[in-house]
Amino acid sequence: MDPVFTEDQIKQLNEEVLHSKTLEGEDFMPGLVGMNNLKQTDYVNVVLQIICAVKPLRDYFLVYKDDSELRFDLNGIMTQHLSELVKKVWNPRNFKGHVNPHEVMQAITGASHKMFKIGFQKDPTILTSWLFNSMNSYISTKKKSSIITDLFRGYIEVSAEALVPSEANMIKPSKTKKPFW
16 A cells, blocks of 8 residues: 555645544544554654654655665665655555554664664664654755755754852853754
8 A cells, every 4th residue: 555645635634634434444533543563662653653743744755755766775765664654644544543664664674784673672862863864864865955954953052050159250151052963
């Protein structure tokens, strides 16, 4: 199953709440479906659900089609499977009220050289950072910038000051802006 979305359908996702029925007649809302836990992969499901919920990123993946020769790159395969998963999560004609992230997980395992794999718990923030960097490097090879950079790159303000009064004369408060991601 490879759902295809038009620009009008994507616009409709932003304007109204859709209700659908599975083959068994159960109600579900596209975009709010569960994901199978593949033995300690709940941290992956959290990150995938976030990607499906960030509207500009969701919209990008709903129309994503990789026609380049780079699609055989491990990050390209992972990006393609991620796009397919986002399309399944938002498909109003799903067979069930949940999806299986197995193909995405296998692609993540391969692209990360088994840093993230089924059966081993990890920190979702580490996966998010790795996943965004990997997708960004792949997508930006085809363009000068990527949706990942446009959405998530910014600056963080770091401030420091002395907490001990006796050191207050020696350390002056400081504020700096550092690039984030």
